Amino acid sequence: MLLDGRVAVITGGSRGLGAQIAAVFCQEGCRVVCAGRSDEPSDESTGHERMIHHKVDVRDAQSVRELMAKARDHFGRLDVLVANAAVSLPGFVETAAAAAWADTVDTNLTGTFHCVQAAIPYLADAGGGRIITLSSALATRIAPGSSAYSATKAAIEAFTRIAAVELAPRSITVNCLAPGFIDAGMGRQLSADTTVWPQYERRLAMGRMGGADEVARAAVFLAGPDSSYVNGHVLEVNGGLNW
């Protein structure tokens, strides 16, 4: 088992990609604090003895500090952070609501910052660790209507590279996963919208969406022993996009 003995916090673990990453981490021997905004775990994030649920709002720095403390209080240490929680609130530049813009930035970008900052002392205490942030294929490709989401994801990639250099002396690596169109969560929701999906579907070089398990396996690589000298990297998991 590639993550035996490790402890991970996964934000946005209640559903979609986060829930799948949590499940695969548990299969690999990891103990996981799975975090979402609800008081109770979701159906997708229950059923594994190595997993506990914790309520968090990543927009709130104090709530995030409590989440990291929970990992150490319950499991005794923290080795891996997967800063996965995000929202995608479509809107064209001319008409987008300011509140939707602010919520996207607060959740995706500031939330990632809160999580990384709060995790550092615990990872350092464990003698080093792994941080995995979540970007998207849309960080580097042009999708009208996704300006807030794409801008936060591009910023997360820049943030990741800087955090990687700053934290390397403490044996903490920081890498980023950039999924393409995945048949779970936001990707599945997009694929159900017949007005926009055809323009994305024709970009799929492999002729299919990715599976959440295929993203989770890439997360295991970045959290596990095989990536010990990978740092500041953005790993695209998109099957090749014709874009």
Ligand SMILES: NC(=O)c1ccc[n+]([C@@H]2O[C@H](COP(=O)([O-])OP(=O)(O)OC[C@H]3O[C@@H](n4cnc5c(N)ncnc54)[C@H](OP(=O)(O)O)[C@@H]3O)[C@@H](O)[C@H]2O)c1
């Ligand atoms: N699915 C794809 O095709 C795809 C493609 C590229 C990138 N990604 C990225 O992959 C990650 C997961 O996406 P997904 O498709 O699985 O999304 P999703 O199904 O919409 O799930 C989003 C998760 O984020 C949590 N969340 C949202 N706001 C939060 C907040 N303020 N505090 C704490 N948790 C919050 C949600 O928890 P609640 O249960 O509380 O709502 C949920 O668990 C995101 O970073 C996304 O940008 C996904």
